[in-house]
Amino acid sequence: MMEDRNIPTTLARSIPWVLWLIWKNRNSILYAETQVSQEKTFRDIREEMEQWFLLNAVSPRDNMERPCLQNNDRWLPPEEGVIKCNIHANWRSSTLHSGIAWIARDQDGNVSYHARDAITHAPDRMVAEIRCVIWALTSLNDIGVTKVIIASDYNEVMEAIKAPLQWPRHIGLLQQVIKLTEKFEMVAFEGEKTTANGIARDIARSVLRDGRFQSYLAMGGPSWLHDRIAREKI
Structure with missing residues (x-):
């Protein structure tokens, strides 16, 4: 039948x-x-x-698939016309705030925007990272980005988004991610090595390290990371 x-x-x-x-x-x-x-x-x-x-919808190959880049030690740019958004959630414990951050760059390595925030009540790093994905996708949609790659060094989150039914404990949050992807022309999720995700990691760490709990969205990259961003661009 x-x-x-x-x-x-x-x-x-x-x-x-x-x-x-x-x-x-x-x-x-x-x-x-x-x-x-x-x-x-x-x-x-x-x-x-x-x-x-x-x-488990099968999306068009040109919308969701790129060669796996998680074996690269350095940051690599996206294809022309696509924004690559590196994210990180600096989770320490369920009783503390978690610092979250994202930084978006184009095919030439130029930073279009970056953002930082603090979240509470994340029972584990997995939840913090998924909430970071939701926050990043929401922000990118709000500023008009239509084609994006979300890159994280926490590969379990990337796997969970691609196969949500295998992660029933987090199905509610993963459904929110999937709903948000429908607002874009193209969304892909990639694993990164920690060395390739260093800028996003440092911005997220600054929340707890420096007591910067005020959220913000800014054009360009943070001035204190200018030299490293320039090196990665080259």
């Missing part, structure tokens, strides 16, 4: 969830002596099927 082109796509796609939820309902009857109504079962089938295809 799933291969029959005469069957509507939505119906064909729902077949695995029909089988799965019938099985779950069977177990509820046998082991919990409860039974879900047909109406709720049909509703759950549709919702779970739509959520799965939303989270």
